[in-house]
Amino acid sequence: MQAEIISIGTELLLGRIVNSNAKYIAAKLADIGIEVRYQTTIGDNPAHIQEALKIASQRNDLIIMSGGLGPTLDDMTKPAVAEFLKTNLILDDQQLDRIKQKFVEQNRQFVETNIRQAQYLAGGQKLLNHHGLALGDFYQNEAGTDVVLLPGPPSEMEPMMDELVPILIDSYHLKHQLISTVMKFYGISESQLMSELDDLVSESSRVSIASYGKGNEIWLRLTIFDDGQDDAQQIIDQVQQTIAQRFPSYYFSDNVQESLAAIVVELLKSKHKTITAAESLTAGMFQSTIASVPGASQIFTGGFVTYSNQVKEQLLGIPAEIINQNGVVSAETAIYMADNSSKIMHSNIGVSFTGVAGPDSLEGNPAGTVWLGLAGFGETITKKIQFATTESRKSIREKSVMSALQMIWLQLK
Amino acid sequence: MQAEIISIGTELLLGRIVNSNAKYIAAKLADIGIEVRYQTTIGDNPAHIQEALKIASQRNDLIIMSGGLGPTLDDMTKPAVAEFLKTNLILDDQQLDRIKQKFVEQNRQFVETNIRQAQYLAGGQKLLNHHGLALGDFYQNEAGTDVVLLPGPPSEMEPMMDELVPILIDSYHLKHQLISTVMKFYGISESQLMSELDDLVSESSRVSIASYGKGNEIWLRLTIFDDGQDDAQQIIDQVQQTIAQRFPSYYFSDNVQESLAAIVVELLKSKHKTITAAESLTAGMFQSTIASVPGASQIFTGGFVTYSNQVKEQLLGIPAEIINQNGVVSAETAIYMADNSSKIMHSNIGVSFTGVAGPDSLEGNPAGTVWLGLAGFGETITKKIQFATTESRKSIREKSVMSALQMIWLQLK
Numbered sequence: 001m002q003a004e005i006i007s008i009g010t011e012l013l014l015g016r017i018v019n020s021n022a023k024y025i026a027a028k029l030a031d032i033g034i035e036v037r038y039q040t041t042i043g044d045n046p047a048h049i050q051e052a053l054k055i056a057s058q059r060n061d062l063i064i065m066s067g068g069l070g071p072t073l074d075d076m077t078k079p080a081v082a083e084f085l086k087t088n089l090i091l092d093d094q095q096l097d098r099i100k101q102k103f104v105e106q107n108r109q110f111v112e113t114n115i116r117q118a119q120y121l122a123g124g125q126k127l128l129n130h131h132g133l134a135l136g137d138f139y140q141n142e143a144g145t146d147v148v149l150l151p152g153p154p155s156e157m158e159p160m161m162d163e164l165v166p167i168l169i170d171s172y173h174l175k176h177q178l179i180s181t182v183m184k185f186y187g188i189s190e191s192q193l194m195s196e197l198d199d200l201v202s203e204s205s206r207v208s209i210a211s212y213g214k215g216n217e218i219w220l221r222l223t224i225f226d227d228g229q230d231d232a233q234q235i236i237d238q239v240q241q242t243i244a245q246r247f248p249s250y251y252f253s254d255n256v257q258e259s260l261a262a263i264v265v266e267l268l269k270s271k272h273k274t275i276t277a278a279e280s281l282t283a284g285m286f287q288s289t290i291a292s293v294p295g296a297s298q299i300f301t302g303g304f305v306t307y308s309n310q311v312k313e314q315l316l317g318i319p320a321e322i323i324n325q326n327g328v329v330s331a332e333t334a335i336y337m338a339d340n341s342s343k344i345m346h347s348n349i350g351v352s353f354t355g356v357a358g359p360d361s362l363e364g365n366p367a368g369t370v371w372l373g374l375a376g377f378g379e380t381i382t383k384k385i386q387f388a389t390t391e392s393r394k395s396i397r398e399k400s401v402m403s404a405l406q407m408i409w410l411q412l413k
Numbered sequence: 414m415q416a417e418i419i420s421i422g423t424e425l426l427l428g429r430i431v432n433s434n435a436k437y438i439a440a441k442l443a444d445i446g447i448e449v450r451y452q453t454t455i456g457d458n459p460a461h462i463q464e465a466l467k468i469a470s471q472r473n474d475l476i477i478m479s480g481g482l483g484p485t486l487d488d489m490t491k492p493a494v495a496e497f498l499k500t501n502l503i504l505d506d507q508q509l510d511r512i513k514q515k516f517v518e519q520n521r522q523f524v525e526t527n528i529r530q531a532q533y534l535a536g537g538q539k540l541l542n543h544h545g546l547a548l549g550d551f552y553q554n555e556a557g558t559d560v561v562l563l564p565g566p567p568s569e570m571e572p573m574m575d576e577l578v579p580i581l582i583d584s585y586h587l588k589h590q591l592i593s594t595v596m597k598f599y600g601i602s603e604s605q606l607m608s609e610l611d612d613l614v615s616e617s618s619r620v621s622i623a624s625y626g627k628g629n630e631i632w633l634r635l636t637i638f639d640d641g642q643d644d645a646q647q648i649i650d651q652v653q654q655t656i657a658q659r660f661p662s663y664y665f666s667d668n669v670q671e672s673l674a675a676i677v678v679e680l681l682k683s684k685h686k687t688i689t690a691a692e693s694l695t696a697g698m699f700q701s702t703i704a705s706v707p708g709a710s711q712i713f714t715g716g717f718v719t720y721s722n723q724v725k726e727q728l729l730g731i732p733a734e735i736i737n738q739n740g741v742v743s744a745e746t747a748i749y750m751a752d753n754s755s756k757i758m759h760s761n762i763g764v765s766f767t768g769v770a771g772p773d774s775l776e777g778n779p780a781g782t783v784w785l786g787l788a789g790f791g792e793t794i795t796k797k798i799q800f801a802t803t804e805s806r807k808s809i810r811e812k813s814v815m816s817a818l819q820m821i822w823l824q825l826k
Contacts, residue, residue: 010623011623011625011634012436012439013439014439015437015439015440016440018433019432019436019452022425023431024428027427027428027429037426037455037458037461038455039453039454040452042450043450055468070604072604072624074623105801105802106602106799106800106801108602111605130803153626279697279701283701283713284697284698284699284700284701284716287697288696288697288698288718288810291695291697291718291720291770291810292807294772296696297720300696301721301723301724302717302718302719302725302728304718305697305700305701305704305717307709307715308710308714308715311714311758345724
């Protein structure tokens with residue numbers, strides 16, 4: 001079974017944005033054994049859309065298009081495809097109601113062109129859009145190549161593609177599948193991780209192991225093609241287990257959706273422990289990350305952003321001498337911040353962040369110098385991290401939050 | 414002048430990597446007025462390379478290919494292109510010496526297949542590779558479409574493309590360039606923005622106006638092709654000014670790098686005003702956003718994360734009756750939070766966030782109900798926002814931060 005991916009968008013042709021949709025769709029198709037031999041990108045132009053469809057339908061069983069389903073006048077994919085397939089567009093009343101309802105909820109006036117988003121190809125199967133307004137479409141073409149229409153924004157396209165996968169498996173009776181699993185790591189470099197997996201990469205040729213950076217995390221993807229000959233799931237599980245045992249401090253999840261913060265919040269809940277923080281460097285980013293997890297209020301009631309030295313004294317009662325004698329970026333200040341925040345908030349655990357986000361240095365400490373404090377597990381723990389001076393302000397702050405989560409996770413688990 | 418970009422690589426077709434080369438090449442071509450109407454991705458397969466060349470040469474003046482120039486057996490671009498163009502490959506002795514020299518330097522044994530990297534198309538102009546071993550090529554085809562060969566690894570391709578740009582300008586006598594500008598908006602939907610620009614989209618056909626969502630912002634890109642006939646820069650400036658005047662509350666910057674937070678921090682600095690916050694819903698995200706701007710310490714010393722009702726009383730001194738009588742998600746609570754935080758922190762401005770991030774409702778308020786408070790501009794201002802119940806927890810919190818920044822910005826400017 002062969003498929004072509006057609007991406008539609010002037011922004012792609014102008015090189016304004018990278019085509020992450022083609023990558024996402026291609027990976028999902030590879031997973032279920034559909035071969036992609038061509039990817040084509042064109043603009044919002046009906047003639048070009050139809051020309052691309054003509055070429056693609058001559059060399060493929062399936063065409064997956066993304067983009068151009070929106071409400072504006074330059075969104076032309078649906079009518080162009082309908083004309084090519086010699087079918088009509090049908091207005092889905094239910095979807096139109098949903099769209100109108102959205103406008104009401106957001107107190108905005110309905111704009112007539114939004115009707116286009118509620119249309120789908122007559123004879124096709126509409127695909128619901130849970131993160132946007134435009135319907136997608138799966139058109140099984142008895143006379144030729146099947147066509148799928150997906151929206152352009154990745155936040156809408158990706159979940160719709162995820163829902164399409166089982167529909168494709170079902171429609172095409174796909175039996176042999178790629179089984180894959182993800183392993184998420186924090187605190188180890190990609191090259192170190194891979195070098196410690198050298199033996200597995202060569203030995204177990206059935207399981208392919210690929211690494212990539214995902215934000216501040218390193219993800220491994222283990223993949224095996226299930227050809228029905230043996231228990232592929234068991235083989236991949238075994239490799240996963242071997243890797244997990246090698247990196248107990250770095251490997252934290254095999255669930256794509258699950259963040260390290262969510263794991264920490266769940267552990268805190270199950271152990272009935274509360275947490276607070278005093279944040280200088282990160283200025284609220286840690287607490288905001290904790291509160292990003294639904295139900296965080298069970299373990300978190302609030303905390304402090306103490307950016308200046310004077311506020312560290314005022315809100316946390318840290319003696320001025322401590323900061324003067326040791327410097328604000330020091331183990332001693334981190335200890336006081338963690339201890340005092342947990343005492344004031346009556347929390348079991350207190351975390352603190354003090355450091356130099358840059359670009360300038362502070363008290364002779366270069367940008368990237370960070371002290372973390374962690375109260376609540378016996379004697380208060382500190383950890384110094386020296387990020388590279390070339391690391392960005394954003395990255396230093398985000399990695400500090402991740403490092404603190406990792407410290408807490410290692411203590412709790 | 415029209416060009417097609419052909420990317421070659423199995424990794425692209427499998428969705429293992431994103432096609433950043435197509436974006437880079439497209440942007441460079443757009444800059445010098447070469448229009449890209451098609452981008453095609455294929456695998457390392459001679460038949461597919463030749464098929465793609467055939468299609469592309471029928472519809473373009475120039476084809477830029479990247480990938481498949483390496484030393485391994487699956488790198489097939491050069492011989493496939495040579496066959497298509499009915500020309501030969503010539504071995505460049507100087508390049509071969511360079512390659513062999515590299516192997517000596519790295520203490521590695523020369524591998525015979527590396528000879529391929531020193532080949533170029535007879536009749537073509539070789540392009541030097543300063544970051545790798547494979548030669549590129551610019552083949553001007555008197556009988557048809559010109560072809561450029563670039564290596565696949567971005568670290569090699571990008572500098573070679575940079576060097577190619579002046580060669581293309583010279584060869585094609587390109588004088589006219591694309592001028593473009595970006596306009597950034599917050600607080601208005603894409604469809605509403607575009608519908609209020611309908612007249613400009615049709616009237617001033619010289620300036621093309623494209624909209625797209627960028628995170629929680631809406632960006633417009635205005636583009637004009639400078640054909641030397643008139644003052645294109647002046648025309649685009651005029652359209653930009655017209656749009657800016659239509660949306661004084663939503664349009665905040667024409668600088669891609671500049672965030673709304675950075676604008677607010679700069680305004681605070683220039684007006685010598687300090688800011689603090691009491692955050693419930695957002696739990697530190699606002700303060701963290703302010704502190705993401707270098708130099709924020711001049712206008713921000715710290716603040717509060719008051720997640721639970723009890724902590725709102727403890728840290729901010731909000732009377733329990735206020736919360737009990739009005740509810741925690743209310744104008745009254747927002748006012749007390751903003752007022753008291755600015756008083757305690759001796760800040761000119763105090764911002765507060767209280768609301769329901771979801772997924773569950775709270776005190777009868779559905780997820781997405783948000784009250785913002787803003788003290789420091791005369792009587793304390795409040796703003797209620799009702800996000801759609803389908804909006805994610807993450808999005809509700811992020812948009813609340815953006816909305817508060819917008820409120821402050823409108824007061825300051």
